[in-house]
Amino acid sequence: xxxxxxxxxxxxxxxxxxxxxxxxxxxxxxxxxxxxxxxxxxxxxxxxxxxxxxxxxxxxxxxxxxxxxxxxxxxxxxxxxxxxxxxxxxxxxxxxxxxxxxxxxxxxxxxxxxxxxxxxxxxxxxxxxxxxxxxxxxxxxxxxxxxxxxxxxxxxxxxxxxxxxxxxxxxxxxxxxxxxxxxxxxxxxxxxxxxxxxxxxxxxxxxxxxxxxxxxxxxxxxxxxxxxxxxxxxxxxxxxxxxxxxxxxxxxxxxxxxxxxxxxxxxxxxxxxxxxxxxxxxxx
Amino acid sequence: xxxxxxxxxxxxxxxxxxxxxxxxxxxxxxxxxxxxxxxxxxxxxxxxxxxxxxxxxxxxxxxxxxxxxxxxxxxxxxxxxxxxxxxxxxxxxxxxxxxxxxxxxxxxxxxxxxxxxxxxxxxxxxxxxxxxxxxxxxxxxxxxxxxxxxxxxxxxxxxxxxxxxxxxxxxxxxxxxxxxxxxxxxxxxxxxxxxxxxxxxxxxxxxxxxxxxxxxxxxxxxxxxxxxxxxxxxxxxxxxxxxxxxxxxxxxxxxxxxxxxxxxxxxxxxxxxxxxxxxxxxxxxxxxxxxxxxxxxxxxxxxxxxxxxxxxxxxxxxxxxxxxxxxxxxxxxxxxxxxxxxxxxxxxxxxxxxx
Numbered sequence: 100x101x102x103x104x105x106x107x108x109x110x111x112x113x114x115x116x117x118x119x120x121x122x123x124x125x126x127x128x129x130x131x132x133x134x135x136x137x138x139x140x141x142x143x144x145x146x147x148x149x150x151x152x153x154x155x156x157x158x159x160x161x162x163x164x165x166x167x168x169x170x171x172x173x174x175x176x177x178x179x180x181x182x183x184x185x186x187x188x189x190x191x192x193x194x195x196x197x198x199x200x201x202x203x204x205x206x207x208x209x210x211x212x213x214x215x216x217x218x219x220x221x222x223x224x225x226x227x228x229x230x231x232x233x234x235x236x237x238x239x240x241x242x243x244x245x246x247x248x249x250x251x252x253x254x255x256x257x258x259x260x261x262x263x264x265x266x267x268x269x270x271x272x273x274x275x276x277x278x279x280x281x282x283x284x285x286x287x288x289x290x291x292x293x294x295x296x297x298x299x300x301x302x303x304x305x306x307x308x309x310x311x312x313x314x315x316x317x318x319x320x321x322x323x324x325x326x327x328x329x330x331x332x333x334x335x336x337x338x339x340x341x342x343x344x345x346x347x348x349x350x351x352x353x354x355x356x357x358x359x360x361x362x363x364x365x366x367x368x369x370x371x372x373x374x375x376x377x378x379x380x381x382x383x
Numbered sequence: 384x385x386x387x388x389x390x391x392x393x394x395x396x397x398x399x400x401x402x403x404x405x406x407x408x409x410x411x412x413x414x415x416x417x418x419x420x421x422x423x424x425x426x427x428x429x430x431x432x433x434x435x436x437x438x439x440x441x442x443x444x445x446x447x448x449x450x451x452x453x454x455x456x457x458x459x460x461x462x463x464x465x466x467x468x469x470x471x472x473x474x475x476x477x478x479x480x481x482x483x484x485x486x487x488x489x490x491x492x493x494x495x496x497x498x499x500x501x502x503x504x505x506x507x508x509x510x511x512x513x514x515x516x517x518x519x520x521x522x523x524x525x526x527x528x529x530x531x532x533x534x535x536x537x538x539x540x541x542x543x544x545x546x547x548x549x550x551x552x553x554x555x556x557x558x559x560x561x562x563x564x565x566x567x568x569x570x571x572x573x574x575x576x577x578x579x580x581x582x583x584x585x586x587x588x589x590x591x592x593x594x595x596x597x598x599x600x601x602x603x604x605x606x607x608x609x610x611x612x613x614x615x616x617x618x619x620x621x622x623x624x625x626x627x628x629x630x631x632x633x634x635x636x637x638x639x640x641x642x643x644x645x646x647x648x649x650x651x652x653x654x655x656x657x658x659x660x661x662x663x664x665x666x667x668x669x670x671x672x673x674x675x676x677x678x679x680x681x682x683x684x685x686x687x688x689x690x691x692x693x694x695x696x697x698x699x700x701x702x703x704x705x706x707x708x709x710x711x712x713x714x715x716x717x718x719x720x721x722x723x724x725x726x727x728x729x730x731x732x733x734x735x736x737x738x
Contacts, residue, residue: 116401137430153518177551190640215475252444271465271467273465273467274467274468276434276454276461276463276467277461277463277529277532278468278469278480278484279434279453279454279455280432280433280434280454280455280459280460280533280534281480281481281484281532281533281535281536282455282458282462282484283455283480283481283484284455284484291469291480291483291484295469296470296471325608
């Protein structure tokens with residue numbers, strides 16, 4: 100008895116509680132994520148393969164995939180550029196209202212997305228504050244795919260800013276100074292010295308913004324206009340199917356979304372790991 | 384290439400870092416800017432490099448005004464205290480950086496770059512680490528990479544900002560000697576910033592002692608050490624004991640001790656302070672004519688080339704004395720013993736005790 104109770108020396112860890120915390124994490128993860136998602140797959144398994152295939156490849160559905168994935172990618176890409184600029188300004192310069200703007204960045208997190216959708220729609224509609232200037236130029240934002248991109252850009256902004264900001268703060272101004280003293284101009288210093296340091300954070304920000312955009316529903320249904328084949332996003336189609344009591348069809352679409360986003364996120368993660376493996380992260 | 388700073392003034396908000404500083408560094412010389420933190424030495428170095436713009440005054444390179452020249456165009460090698468290496472680049476790429484960013488016309492070919500980087504890495508004795516990343520190197524190795532990187536563009540001027548400040552004592556000493564040798568090998572004008580007086584005295588041809596944004600003294604290490612121009616220099620370059628006394632006519636008095644003071648005040652009596660380095664004090668067991676003060680042995684540290692003795696005076700002051708091992712054995716000092724201190728040399732500056 101006393102023999103068995105004595106911990107095996109080889110198994111002793113410096114940080115205790117590995118078993119307990121891992122067990123808890125797995126249980127928690129299962130309850131919150133895995134079981135609901137598993138249920139989704141099980142539910143859709145009630146259909147035959149042919150039913151499933153025809154549901155997920157209907158023309159209206161295919162168009163919604165294009166919009167959902169396309170607009171999310173474009174929105175995330177826009178955010179990578181402008182989110183970086185916002186983070187750069189907030190970290191590098193001291194100016195009045197800096198704290199205020201810093202706080203504003205988080206608003207898209209907090210705002211109910213429906214509110215964001217309604218206000219964006221009223222701004223960009225033909226008679227809105229911004230829309231009235233764009234309309235004469237032939238640019239329609241509200242009720243077009245462009246509107247979807249605008250909404251997704253709004254939603255995704257904080258993700259890029261908040262992932263890049265700490266990395267920029269960590270970045271020593273001295274490395275820019277040393278690049279300059281070695282003769283590098285601003286562009287060379289940026290491309291060769293700053294960008295390689297922040298690009299893993301940019302990739303993370305991109306992935307987060309993209310993932311968030313794929314699932315976005317509230318703000319888009321207002322600004323998109325929801326015209327079949329043109330401005331319908333996949334989450335909207337799922338809701339429509341639910342309202343028609345077509346639970347199997349809704350879950351089939353959900354499973355496709357799930358699989359596609361999972362694969363894309365995995366790819367982005369892999370890309371990021373490949374990039375950071377080219378240099379060791381240990382040390383200073 | 385010679386460097387000249389003319390009447391340089393620089394303030395950061397309410398803090399004035401440099402007040403009307405002028406300095407000349409001759410071609411091929413290695414000059415140390417020495418001073419406590421906040422004395423303006425790093426600011427002066429950064430202004431020379433072009434990383435900081437002076438409020439007033441100008442910087443001349445080889446007699447030509449370079450005040451408005453950008454860092455990129457000054458052709459200075461700058462070495463930072465914390466190395467500022469590019470951590471996503473290998474050692475080789477770090478050193479090659481300055482060559483790779485050259486305008487296409489001036490840029491060496493790939494083969495030339497490889498050869499030059501190899502040569503520099505062997506100059507800093509790190510050719511075997513070319514493929515490592517900065518995070519895999521020790522502090523001393525990183526600083527040598529930083530130095531090789533700065534030298535790659537063949538600068539006319541090498542500026543070093545506390546280059547050994549972040550390293551431990553032993554590595555620091557090795558690198559100091561190594562830098563001294565390296566400076567002899569490559570013909571470059573060097574300016575080194577340090578707050579370590581030992582480093583400045585050992586490495587530099589000339590030492591510039593700075594305090595509160597001004598230059599206190601410029602001279603060879605020997606000059607500033609043995610003939611300090613001001614109290615501050617005396618104080619900053621090693622330990623000193625301070626004694627308070629008076630000057631009357633051409634005589635100075637410290638207690639019972641009377642000294643010649645030829646350039647003293649002609650009339651009246653003025654407060655003065657006498658500065659004596661620990662190694663310029665001698666210990667006797669009997670009072671003599673030249674005894675300065677009497678005290679009790681409070682502490683003896685015999686580990687080292689010299690024996691460090693601390694005496695407590697009746698006034699409660701502590702006096703630091705350094706004597707040779709032979710003298711220590713001959714005296715047979717023990718703690719608590721009464722002893723008499725005699726100066727071999729004393730530097731007298733006008734002025735009373737600080738208020």
